[in-house]
Amino acid sequence: MPTPAAQRRHVSSALPLAGLAVCLVIYASLYPFTDWRWPAGASLTELMWLPLPPQRYRFDIWANYLGYAPVAGLVYAAGVRGGGRPWRCWIAAAVGCALLSYAMELTQQFLPPRFPSRLDWALNAAGATTGATLSALALRLGWTDHWQAARDRWFIRRSAGALALLLAWPLGLLFPTPMPFGLGPSWSRLQDGLMDLLVDVRGAEDLLTWLENSPPPAGQLSALPEAIGIALGLLAPCLLAFVVTRPGWRRAAVSVAIAVVGLATTTLSAALNFGPTHALAWLTPLVAPACLLALGLAALLLRSAGRMAAALGLAVTSAGLMLVAQAPSDPYFALSLQAWEQGRFIHFHGLAQWVGWLWPLAALLWLAAHLASSRSEPPP
Known part of the structure; x- marks a missing residue:
């Protein structure tokens, strides 16, 4: 013992x-x-x-x-x-x-x-x-x-990794995202980063040419894909929390807390960039229905087993990554990046950016490891 x-x-x-x-x-x-x-x-x-x-x-x-x-x-x-x-x-x-x-x-x-x-x-x-x-x-x-x-x-005993990811999630939201709660690299930013890395690499000419000729996403996402992307971005941390939170009303409280923290952090990011008068500029007509959709789906899973929540979390996080990669940069996103990269947040900019880019990948790795382990603590 x-x-x-x-x-x-x-x-x-x-x-x-x-x-x-x-x-x-x-x-x-x-x-x-x-x-x-x-x-x-x-x-x-x-x-x-x-x-x-x-x-x-x-x-x-x-x-x-x-x-x-x-x-x-x-x-x-x-x-x-x-x-x-x-x-x-x-x-x-x-x-x-x-x-x-x-x-x-x-x-x-x-x-x-x-x-x-x-x-x-x-x-x-x-x-x-x-x-x-x-x-x-x-x-x-x-x-x-x-x-x-x-x-x-x-929470269950083996929850340290998930709790660390949940605490890091708001930090990733402080960096401007292509859509609300849309963590992960957009294709245009990922394309620029890969080209910078490969420009002097011998043998990578074909890949560099393919990247240069790959057109960025054109136009805005239509309303339905954008709303789904917002909902998935909020649902992903909820499902991650469900894996380690005991079923029932505690999961409901955690879901509401995640939503409140996400809304507050995104509002804080807008306020830091454009001032308090523009703190709610990111709230489009799609945000409220998408958040309600995410919370409604979370409510249906309050009694689900931890392994089911992990499997659904893998699917939701992967789908959210794909939608974020297809999201083009809108004027708000471009102005946000300019404010971060030229203002007093220049040294914080890289840290929050990488947390936002890597958080979905880290969540996928943790969820996959949890599913692969046979020692998960069963719910009481």
């Missing part, structure tokens, strides 16, 4: 979330990964000392301070839930994140578009210390035990 500590190590979602947070920080810190060069006239000692910032805005200060707080908190939680001593986990989280920040600031000096500084590193380290301390306080007060008890009531 496994010990309580072993059980917590098995079911904790802190470890995959901590790994995801570290990867996102590295990506956001080193984006756009191009034009690497040694700073002119700088010695290795000067690089290691880090420069002072020419100027910093309030947004940058708070972003640097808050950016590492959740990372350190998750690292601490993952260590403690994995059986580590709390004080060692606190040191590992605070010092480890500070060292990670220093490595990122040091590396950024080889990227001309970035502006590393000692101030950024100090703010990152302070945020990491705050995050690790708050996580330790939460554990001390028993909040994590309450969370674990609630999670055991709501």
Whole structure:
């Protein structure tokens, strides 16, 4: 019979979330990964000392301070839930994140578009210390035990991967999508990316020619395919949640929560790009019926078995990917991309973009692995 500590190590979602947070920080810190060069006239000692910032805005200060707080908190939680001593986990989280920040600031000096500084590193380290301390306080007060008890009531044991994907879903929605909830790469963006990768690859001339001659989707999607794409985009995370959520009213609550988070995040994205007065510009006449359709289909599956939800999730996510790939860029989408790529979100742009592109693929992999496993916990 496994010990309580072993059980917590098995079911904790802190470890995959901590790994995801570290990867996102590295990506956001080193984006756009191009034009690497040694700073002119700088010695290795000067690089290691880090420069002072020419100027910093309030947004940058708070972003640097808050950016590492959740990372350190998750690292601490993952260590403690994995059986580590709390004080060692606190040191590992605070010092480890500070060292990670220093490595990122040091590396950024080889990227001309970035502006590393000692101030950024100090703010990152302070945020990491705050995050690790708050996580330790939460554990001390028993909040994590309450969370674990609630999670055991709501979700099956092997739910860490799905919960991590569900938490990442709103981040992908922050990057402008071809249609509401339409995560995944559109064909035009995918075509441009593949051509950039293959332009200097020997032996890829035929594939490059085929890509150049492949016409992009012409015109707008008709109303029916667009409505179906919106509904599938909202239904996909609901089905992913159903795989690990216990049947019944809990699934209904999770579906409503996913819909609310999706609507709020998409509204936030529009507000950040165009201002609060245009926060609801993305709400077309098709959105409400499509959302009701998705929630209605989800309601019919409240009592379905987890494996059936996984199989349906594979089909729904795959169909949604195909519709997104066929969706052309509309004026709203083009203006959104311009705002992200030329505004203050340039460094966040790449991270949210890749989460939005890769989320459906990661969900497909997790669902396929769940179906292939014979150890899925049956519903009570």
